[in-house]
Amino acid sequence: MLSGKANPHMIEGFLKVGLKDDTFPIFFPIVLILLCSLLRMWQRDSKDRTVLQSTPAAAIDMLPPAAYSDNPSTSFAAKFVHTSINKNRCSINRVLWTPTGRRLITGSQSGEFTLWNGQSFNFEMILQAHDQAIRSMVWSHNDNWMVSGDDGGSIKYWQNNMNNVKANKSAHKESVRDLSFCRTDLKFCSCSDDTTVKVWDFARCQEERSLSGHGWDVKSVDWHPTKSLLVSGGKDNLVKLWDAKTGKELCSFHGHKNTVLCVKWNQNGNWVLTASKDQIIKLYDIRAMKELESFRGHRKDVTGN
Template sequence: MICAISGEVPDEPVVSKKSGLLFERRLIERYIEDHGKCPVTKEELTMDDIVPVKTNKVVKPRTLQAASIPGLLGMFQNEWDALMLSSFALEQQLHTARQELSHALYQHDAACRVIARLKKERDEARALLSQAERQIPASMAGAAPTAVVSNGKRAIEDEIGPDGKKIRPGINPVMIEELTECNTMLSAQRKKRQVPPTLASIDAIERYTQISSHPLHKTNKPGILSMDIHPSKDIIATGGIDTNAVLFDRPSGQILCTLTGHSKKITSLKFVPRDELFVTGSADKTVRIWQGSEEGNYNCIHTLKDHTAEVEAVTVHATQKYFVTASKDNTWCFYDISTGSCLTQVGEASGQEGYTSASFHPDGLILGTGTTEAVVKIWDVKTQSNVAKFEGHVGPVTAMSFSENGYFLATAALDGVKLWDLRKLRNFRTISPYDPDTPTNSYIANMGDYVDHSPYIFLGF
């Protein structure tokens, strides 16, 4: 019995009542569904005309090719050929996939290069914009900018003066009045201020022990050169040799953010709670002002390049509107923190000694600086004149801090810490806790009501 459509033995044979022909059930059902007639006689045909044939199950005979050894060999040869063709096709697909992957990786690398170039151009544009902002004289400078007329257009004169130095707007009378009012207010408050009852005693300080340690900076360049604590939040900022500044949340023990951008070690940093600003100074000769966001991140809004040598110190004025930077180029700069403009630069850039530390007096009208030549200089901020010098240290003055009552100054160098009486302009105590090779920093925490009214000092080694 052979199917009239396939020519093979049917699995489920059926017979047409009209033609008597034998079909495979599934084939004739599909043909009738599509055409409605007999595939052989072309007569009208429906499924009602189909009658199933009941047969015993038999084993299908082998094909002619599988009935002999040559036929089997031919079948095996065909299967081998098909396998080789399939393997060849897979190799072609693999080769194509490799080419596409290589092209995608090349595109990714090119995109990374483009992004890096765009970032560099963006940073350069920001730097040029910041420089342009500093070159424009501040509106509060008290004098209009010198201008010339050429072809009906006004142009501001070059920033470089006849003596080859940059022209600075200066600290105008309005600013001086503001600094004086701040000094008067803080001085009056300081005289009325009592020693807080929560001030730790000397015995309590002596019992202090370390309770935790946190590796914040890269281990391949270890070392923390500067630190500051936020005055209203429990946040600590550290500046390291790895060129990064890290903001650390002490209660949670987590790093809030890492500020990158400097190309060399960060030598000094300060929080400015007003407007959530943060200032960093670096050995790459630049100062950066960072703006905090609600998410806790800080973005660089100004990059200041007024110094020609390493920036060693940053100190913020009590008004939180101005700050000073001190550099090894033997100059210190007075900045407007909101615009990032350098109002005045004091010192001779060609001098041999450079500044290694700086600190504002609590009342804001006096600035102290330490030099590489072991000299401490006291400046009048209003006139930018040097009003006093303290000598006696050995080696660069690496740190300084005024006492809270404003009467004393602590300075640190290789020979230890010296305490100076600003009223008598003399050194009245020297603390040398370790050998001369131990680096020393100092911070006067409070002028509490201690025995003989001596200043209370924290030393860092």
């Protein structure tokens, strides 16, 4: 009998003996499951995890991406699947999955939402959502609402069935570049080419405060996973931290040499990742208020992270 203290050498020996027996292939799937569970018990941490071989046969051993949090490279989509073309050919500015993952929503330069079937890749519906080009789209954390923004400064609320229930046509004076919800979904923030970041009461669709401090267009904003902190980046090459409750600017990072196009918190909210037109990705630790690392390698603008 195998014990919970089994290690790879014991398993290898067991397989060698078992393969000599003609009846072994019949029970192989059951034995494989047992051996895998024992191997996981033996593993101390990610360093002891079995390395996946780069062959089609290794697909049976692959676990979901969440199992490889220490190795994000296993989650890369490396296989081209399909191209879908809209009837009205124009630039696609935003792409977003529905919460169920069954459909894809694209926001276009013409102000249209197009819903695509995630399995057949056919379009299911075209909706004239905005009067001007759509620039930002985000789902609430409870997956019940989507908020979108356009080039004219309008912000609109959408239900799961794509019904438009609210609209604020004068939310910003210029293009709404990014949107982000707080963890409770009671508030959300927006940023715009009018140089401001705004905090909104979601239920009333009413502005609570406007944060001024960027000297040029603000291209990206993200709400902290657990706290009332915002991070923003803009055309003035700056990354700024804000207190969402008071509207006070807490800190500015001057590391980038060109427009900051995207800013994101990590899951526990200790780090901020920034992407810029200077072709560099930077990682900041907000506990120490300093840059941890710069990632170089892109040959063109880094537009997302």
